[in-house]
Amino acid sequence: MSEPIPVARRLSVVKPSATVAVAQRARELKAQGIDVLSFSVGEPDFDTPVHIREAAKQAIDSGATRYTAARGTVELREAICDASAKRRPGASYEPSDVVVSVGAKHTLFNLALALYDEGDEVLIPAPYWVSYPEQVRLAGAEPVIVQTSEEQGFRMTPEMLRAAITPKTKALILCSPSNPTGGAYSGEQLRALADVAAEHDFWIIVDEIYGQLVYGGFEQKSIVEVAPELKDRIIIVDGVSKTFAMTGWRIGWMLSPAYVAKACEKIQSQSTTNPSSIAQSAAIAALRGPWEPLEEMRQAFEARRSIIVEGLNAIEGISCGTPEGAFYAFANVQGLIGKQGGGKQLETDLDVAGYLLEEARCAVVPGTAFGAPGFVRISYAASNDMIREGLKRIGEAVGKLS
Numbered sequence: 001m002s003e004p005i006p007v008a009r010r011l012s013v014v015k016p017s018a019t020v021a022v023a024q025r026a027r028e029l030k031a032q033g034i035d036v037l038s039f040s041v042g043e044p045d046f047d048t049p050v051h052i053r054e055a056a057k058q059a060i061d062s063g064a065t066r067y068t069a070a071r072g073t074v075e076l077r078e079a080i081c082d083a084s085a086k087r088r089p090g091a092s093y094e095p096s097d098v099v100v101s102v103g104a105k106h107t108l109f110n111l112a113l114a115l116y117d118e119g120d121e122v123l124i125p126a127p128y129w130v131s132y133p134e135q136v137r138l139a140g141a142e143p144v145i146v147q148t149s150e151e152q153g154f155r156m157t158p159e160m161l162r163a164a165i166t167p168k169t170k171a172l173i174l175c176s177p178s179n180p181t182g183g184a185y186s187g188e189q190l191r192a193l194a195d196v197a198a199e200h201d202f203w204i205i206v207d208e209i210y211g212q213l214v215y216g217g218f219e220q221k222s223i224v225e226v227a228p229e230l231k232d233r234i235i236i237v238d239g240v241s242k243t244f245a246m247t248g249w250r251i252g253w254m255l256s257p258a259y260v261a262k263a264c265e266k267i268q269s270q271s272t273t274n275p276s277s278i279a280q281s282a283a284i285a286a287l288r289g290p291w292e293p294l295e296e297m298r299q300a301f302e303a304r305r306s307i308i309v310e311g312l313n314a315i316e317g318i319s320c321g322t323p324e325g326a327f328y329a330f331a332n333v334q335g336l337i338g339k340q341g342g343g344k345q346l347e348t349d350l351d352v353a354g355y356l357l358e359e360a361r362c363a364v365v366p367g368t369a370f371g372a373p374g375f376v377r378i379s380y381a382a383s384n385d386m387i388r389e390g391l392k393r394i395g396e397a398v399g400k401l402s
């Protein structure tokens with residue numbers, strides 16, 4: 001028998017998602033009837049608001065069931081530009097600057113193919129969202145990871161940025177508020193980064209998918225507002241998944257210079273064609289309002305943030321800063337490393353996550369998955385009761401360590 005035909009070489013540089021291993025083990029335990037609490041998910045636990053669901057039903061009944069323009073309907077792209085103008089005053093975009101894709105992840109993938117050539121370097125501050133480096137690698141370019149520190153709220157400083165830039169730098173990917181840390185850049189911090197970027201020539205890609213999920217009066221700013229002179233080098237990535245509890249609908253988009261939008265449209269026209277016509281109609285309803293359901297969800301996340309941060313800091317060996325946004329707590333578990341639990345020594349955050357799964361029956365994601373060993377990401381897209389129960393279990397499990 002001949003050898004199996006190999007898959008393409010480009011896959012050899014791509015890692016499978018490290019978060020999948022945790023999810024898989026959690027599923028196995030659940031299948032055995034063990035009640036596992038999952039704090040590993042990256043999606044709101046709320047249902048999509050009613051008026052959005054109704055808009056989708058109406059779209060089906062009124063025949064909006066055919067192919068649309070590859071980059072999305074004009075109506076949706078207009079709604080995106082209008083919503084953006086409210087959120088990012090001073091930076092106006094036209095429908096020709098917008099490409100709607102099958103989720104923001106797809107938007108980022110189109111961008112990787114459209115912008116990066118072999119040998120290009122793409123700066124990614126760590127902790128990072130897992131897909132950024134892998135998409136860069138798939139496009140044949142080189143992710144350059146910029147380590148940030150907990151003391152600086154996991155934010156990249158202008159000095160860190162300056163030190164990482166080389167003649168090969170093609171892009172910087174910023175995420176604010178961040179997955180996995182929840183940290184966000186203030187207007188002044190973005191301005192300081194823009195000052196460094198302005199001395200060079202590379203793309204600034206900003207993932208603002210959590211931009212409307214900020215708490216405690218934090219003033220969310222986009223780099224395009226604070227550095228409008230760089231607008232022709234800034235690409236904003238956004239979508240409905242997180243803000244409107246619409247992860248399954250698969251609608252994301254970018255706002256960019258028109259020629260970049262054209263390039264991404266070309267790629268998309270040869271891959272997925274358009275995102276779902278029905279989901280596009282639903283996204284219009286999301287962006288046009290009413291806004292009350294969004295505010296209700298935001299307030300619920302804000303309340304949960306307090307419960308989880310307070311609860312984690314009350315556990316000896318765990319500490320956690322207060323994130324400005326998103327729905328993740330990024331907890332320092334270095335105080336647990338070196339301890340004995342479950343018959344073995346916990347040597348890494350992967351061991352800590354494994355121990356919490358087996359002993360506390362709580363699924364959390366090890367920081368190593370995000371380029372930040374020594375931490376775990378705990379999603380608080382879960383009910384208050386579940387968060388309280390999880391904290392209790394984690395506290396008890398940590399109490400058993402010796």
Ligand SMILES: Cc1ncc(COP(=O)(O)O)c(C=O)c1O
Pocket residue numbers: 042102103104105106129175178179207209239240241247250251252
């Ligand atoms: C930082 C960040 N960007 C983009 C995405 C992708 O969102 P979607 O493809 O659902 O629009 C996610 C989802 O987890 C995310 O956390």
